[in-house]
Amino acid sequence: MHISKPIRNIILIELFVPVLLLTIGIYHGLMQVIYRAGVIHQSSFAKLDYYQGLTLHGVINAIVLTTFFAVAFGHATIAFHLKKEPNYKASMLSLCLMVGGTLMAAWAMLAGKASVLYTFYAPLKAHPLFYLGTALLIVGSWVAFFDWITIYSKWKKDNSEVNTPLAVLGTLINFTIWFVCTLAVAYEVLVLLIPWSMGWTPTVNVSLTRTLFWFFGHALVYFWLLPAYIMFYTILPKLAGGKLYSELAGRIAFFVFLLLSIPIGVHHQFGDPAIGRGIKLTQGILTFGVAVPSFITAFTIAASLEYAGRKRGAKGLWNWVWKLPFFDKNVYLFGYLINGLILFIFGGLTGLVNASYSLNNVVHNTAWIPGHFHLTVAGPVFLAILGMSIFMSSQLTGKKIFLPKINTIVPYLWTVGVLIFSTGLMWGGLLGEPRRTNLGLTYLNPESELYNPYWVITTMLGLAGGGIMFTAGLLYFIVFFGTFLSKRTAEPVIDFPISEVYHTEKRIPIFDTFRPWLVAMAVILFMAYLPAIMDTLNNNRKNAPPYLPTDPTPIMSTSEKK
Ligand code: HAS
Helix, strand or coil: CCCCCCHHHHHHHHHHHHHHHHHHHHHHHHHHHHHHHCCCCCCCCCEHHHHHHHHHHHHHHHHHHHHHHHHHHHHHHHHHHCCCCCCCCHHHHHHHHHHHHHHHHHHHHHHHCCCCCCCCCCCEECCCHHHHHHHHHHHHHHHHHHHHHHHHHHHHCCCCCCCCCCHHHHHHHHHHHHHHHHHHHHHHHHHHHHHHCCCCCEEEHHHHHHHHHHHHHHHHHHHHHHHHHHHHHHHHHHHHHCCCCCHHHHHHHHHHHHCCCCCHHHHHHCCCCCCCCHHHHHHHHHHHHHHHHHHHHHHHHHHHHHHHHHCCCCCCHHHHHCCCCCHHHHHHHHHHHHHHHHHHHHHHHHHHHHHHHHHHHHHHECCCHHHHCCCCHHHHHHHHHHHHHHHHHHHHHHHHCCCHHHHHHHHHHHHHHHHHHHHHHHHHHHHCCCCCCCCHHHCCCCCEEECCCCHHHHHHHHHHHHHHHEEEEEHHHHHHHHHHHHHHCCCCCCCCCCCCCCCCCHHHHHHHCCHHHHHHHHHHHHHHHHHHHHHHHCCCCCCCCCEECCEEEEEEEEHHHH
C-alpha cells in the first residue's frame, strides 16, 4: 500500500529517534554487566554515574523505544488494514509531544538530575522536567490513539457485519489498556510527584505513589508485548509458509488482556506492608489469569507453525520444527519472531514463579527479576521491535536491507546472549545476589570485606551474555542505519505479510465489540484497586520528604537549612 510522504516521514522519525537513543541504552546495558561482574570498582565511568546509567538504560530501552515503536507500528497497522491514513495534524502533534517529552527527560537524566531508575520510586526525587517529559511522551501517544479511534469508528460504520481485522483489534485493545493505565501514572506524576519535586509539598505518600506506579507498571509490560503478539498472530504463520490455526483464539486472547492486564500490579508489591493480604491474594490469582492468553497464544502459534512445517513436507512428530525457514534471509523477520517466542517460554515460566506469593519472597529484589524480564522484554518484545523496525524502514524508504546475512543472524546471536545472561542473573538471584546494585564496589571487589565469591561465576555469566547481546546490538545498528543510508531502489510502500486463516470460524459478535468488555474491565479494576488504594491511604504512617540517590539524609528545604 502506498503511504503519503508526510505520514511516511512521521513513521520513519518515530523509528529513527528511539533507535538512535537506543545506542545510549545498549551501551549502558554493557556497562551494567561490567560494573556488576566487578571488572571495575568505581561508582562512575566516563563521567556517568552507575545509577544514572541504569536509569538511562531502563528509560530509553523500556519506555522510550517501546512507546515510539508502538505508535509507529500502530500508524502503519491502522493505515494498512483500514486503508485510511492517520490524520496528519494529529500525528504531527503526537510526534512533537513525544519528541519534546523525550528530550526533556533525556536532559534531566544526562545532567545527572534524575537518577531514579525507570520506576522513579519516591522518596527518590528527580528534576521536575524528568516527570514532565515522561508525561508528555505518554500524552503524545494518546493523541495518535484518539485519531485511530476516529478512523476505526468510521470504518466500523461502513463495515458493521465484517470482523475488525485482528491486527487492528489488537492495536486498539493495546492502546485502551495503555490509556487507562497511564491515567494512574499521570495522576502520580502531575498531582503527587511534580509538586513535591518542586518543593511545593514537603512530603509524599510513598505507598500510594508506588501503588499508582504499578497500576501502570504491570499493564505497561503488556503494552510492550501486544505489538509482538499482533505479529505472532497475523504475520508469523505467513512467514513460516503456513496459516493461522485460529483467528478467534487471537481475539479471545486480546480481550482477556484487556480485562486482566491492569488489575494485577500489586504482585510487584507483595512485600509492601501498607497493602493487606486479601488484596494481594486477589491480585495474585488474577496474575495467574493473565497467563491464560499467553498459553492460548503458545498453543495456537505452535499449531500454526506445525501446519507450516508439514506443508513444507515434514513427517513424524517433531520433524516439522526443522522445516521452518530459520535462516532464510528473504524472511528474516521469521528469525526475529521465532527467537522471541523461544525466549518467552522461559520468560513466561519465570513470571509464574514470581506470581506465586511464597516463591516471590525468595526472588523479589534479587537478580532473578532482571533475569525474568530480560527473557520477556528483551525477548519477544525487543526482537519484534528490532525485526519490524528494519522491515518497516526498508519498506517505507524503498531501500534494500543492508547486509542481509548479518541481519539474519542478529536475532540468534541476541538470543544466545540473553539465555546466558539471564541464566547468570537468575542463578545469582537464587544465591541472594541483589538487583540494582553496583556489585563491583563491594561484593565483587576482592579488596572489600563484603566480598562474596559465590557471585563470581553468576556475574561472569552475566558479563559473557551481556557481551554477546552488545555485539548483536551493534550488528543491528549497522543493518538499521546502513539500510537508512543506502540508495532507494523501489517505491516506498507498507505491505505487511498477512496470514490466511486455517479454517473459517463463525463470527461471534461479542469478540468484535468493545463496550461490554470495557464495562467488565471497569468493574474488575474497581474491585481490584479500590481496596489497595484505601490501604495505602489508611495504613500510611508517615509521608516522606525527598531524597537524592547519593545521600541517605533527606533533602532539606531552604528554611530548614537556615
Ligand atoms: Fe513479569 C516482574 C509476573 C510476563 C516484564 N516482569 C517483571 C518486571 C518486568 C516484567 C520488567 O508476579 C520487573 C519490574 C521491576 O522493575 O520491578 N510476568 C509475570 C507473569 C507474566 C509476566 C505471571 N513480565 C511479563 C512480560 C513482560 C514482563 C510479558 C515484558 C514484556 N513479573 C511477574 C511478577 C513480577 C514481574 C510477579 C514481580 C516480581 C517482583 O517481585 O518484583 C505472564 O504474563 C507470563 C505468561 C507467559 C507464558 C508463556 C507463553 C509462551 C509463549 C511462547 C510459545 C512458544 C512457541 C515457540 C510457540 C505462559 C507464548 C515454539 C518453538 C518452536 C521452535 C516451534
